[in-house]
Amino acid sequence: MLNGLKRYLYLSHRWLGIVLCLFMAMWFVSGVVMMYVGYPKLTPQEKLSALPGLAAERCRVSLAQALAAGGQVKSPDSIRLTSVAGAPRYVFIYGKTPIAVDAETGNRIDQVTPAQALASADSFLATADGYYLDRIDEDAWTHSKALDEHRPLHRVQMADEQATLLYISNTTGEVVRDANRHERTWNWLGAWIHWLYPFRGGALDRYAADIVIYTALAGSVLSLLGLIVGILRWRFQGLYKHGTKTPYREAWMRWHHLLGLGFGVIAFTWILSGLFSMNPWKIFDSTAAKPKLQAYMGGDISPQYFPLSVAEALARFQNTGFQPREIEWRVLNGQGYYIAFDSQGHSRIQTAQTDSRVFETFDWSALQTAAERLMAPNKIARQSVLNEYDFYYYSRATHTMTGHIDKRLPILRLEFADADSTWLHLDPYTGNFSKLDAGRRVSRWLFAFLHSWDWLHLLNNRPVWDVLLIVFSTGGLLISASGIVIGWRRAKRKLAIHY
Structure with a gap:
């Protein structure tokens, strides 16, 4: 019975390996690329540095007027004043739905035209000309769910040195993503294949998350079986007849066995933690009720908390030497505040009363x-x-x-x-x-720590982190590559016998 169980272990590992080793090799290669080049995104710092300073004299529409133009009865979850094509614009968020209102004219932005999208892109990257490409729902660089409320997206190709591709929201007119040539080129070998994005956007889109989950689950089982088989086949005491502790004489089999023993644990934890990154079957979800933002604020974001107009608030920020690029409305403990951000991402706070004051941080109390x-x-x-x-x-x-x-x-x-x-x-x-919460702290161990090795002692001592991850990735790649060769040879033999 024991011999029969071992046989099933060996066969399961063998045939899973034939199917999955290509995926495993791809994950190890793309993981190294992702250490240095991430999936395209527009960071808050990139966005703020590209925006012009907000001009107080152009903010002619009050918050109450802008909310009325937005046409919603309930209060928004957040309010932001930004610039689109150089002009100030309110952006209200209701749940996940953004609504934009021009802060100069009071007009609601219902849809962005190609000409408006091009103007937004030209203002955002003023050092280069751009030309309008098209309007798309989704492409290789816009699979992120965070962009869903902005779809369809306008694409504008810029003629800068990096051949930057800009994506403009059809809802607010803002630039919401940039992807330069360097990011696009490397991502074909990086995040795009690491996250199995080839399955996104087509006929298999609805199954994309399940494909990742069950492929990673199968890969975890493959790695675990490989570890068990490797240990069972290792001669801890004595030697095999040909004088080694591994039973395999053929080079590829021998190296696959040795590499598996040396790097198998790392391969297993990486594939398993990749599975956990998907929060499969919602295992890390909290059962508690979602915190209500209104309870934290102590009131809705409404004009009554902001007697000081945004134009006056801008002028007072500027009088302190602070030049806002964006402003957010905040209610805390039933009092209104303006939070301003400059081109470097630095922030200042101003009370929204007529006797306002500008300061840097809220009190802990x-x-x-x-x-x-x-x-x-x-x-x-x-x-x-x-x-x-x-x-x-x-x-x-x-x-x-x-x-x-x-x-x-x-x-x-x-x-x-x-x-x-x-x-x-x-x-x-x-x-x-x-x-x-406790579930997210467990997820931090099972995904972020095991998958990215983001332990502060390593992150603060680069290139130690780089060397370790590259060495271990190389080990995982060699396990997978040797498995591909072994699997290909066996598949050819089986096919030859069959035919």
């Missing part, structure tokens, strides 16, 4: 009061101010998956005694918060 209201009736079990990064709050390079998220310091961490052991991270520069 104000943030804590808002957080307690958000999490009521749950109580704070522990609180701390982080002045340096730790395992659960840290920054990554901008090209990585989460690198565009600004992780400033210091921040306030509040740990609550609720059923999900929720942590809140509160940013004093903007009043924003992020939620990290």
Whole structure:
């Protein structure tokens, strides 16, 4: 019976390998590319640096007028003032739906024309001319769900040195993605194949997530079976008749066995953690009710909290030497604030009262009061101010998956005694918060740590991180390549016998 079980193990590993080794090899190669070139995206810093300074004299439409022009009865979840084609524009977010209103004329933007899209692109990248390509729902560089509310997207090709491709929202007219030639070229070997994006946008689009999940699951099983088979076939005591501890005399089989023993654990954890990145079957989802933003703010974002007009607020920011490129409306503890961002991503806060003042950060006590209201009736079990990064709050390079998220310091961490052991991270520069419950902390171990090795001691000591990941990726690639050769030979023999 034991011999029969071993045989099934060997056969399962063999035939899974024939099917999956090409995928495995592709993942190891593309993973190395992603270490240095990420999937195209427009980071907040890139966007802010391309926008002109907001001109107070051009902001002629009040918040109340703009909301009325937007045509929605309920209050928006967020309000932002930005620039499109050099002109100020309100952007209201209702759930996931953006609505844009011209801050100069009060006209709602219902649809963006090709001419308007081209004007937006030319203003965004003013150092180069552009020409309009087309309007598309989705292409190789716009698979991100974050772009769904902006579809269809206008594409404008810029004639700059990097041959940048700009994507313009059909809803707001903003540039929402840029993809230069360097990113596009390397991504054919990087994120585009690593995330199996060839299955997106076509007949298999609805099954794309399941294809990734079940391919990664099969790859995890393959790697685990390989480890078990490798250990079973290794002669821990004594030698085989031909004088080695591996039973294989043929070179490819012998190297596959040795490489599997040397790098198999790494290969298994990488494929398994890739599976966890998809949050398969919602295993990391919280069962708690989603926090209500209104509870945190202490009121809706409505004109009553903003007696100081945006034009006056802009002028007062500028009088302090701060030049806003974008402004956000914020309500915290029932009081209105303007949050302004300059071209470098620096921020300032201004109270929205007639006797306004400009300052840099909210008080910790104000943030804590808002957080307690958000999490009521749950109580704070522990609180701390982080002045340096730790395992659960840290920054990554901008090209990585989460690198565009600004992780400033210091921040306030509040740990609550609720059923999900929720942590809140509160940013004093903007009043924003992020939620990290027990499931997400487990996901951080099982995906981010095991998959990206984003351990601070390694990230802060590059190129040690680079060397380790490249060596281990090479080991995984060699396991896969030797498996491809072995599988191809066996498949040819089987086909020859069959025919």
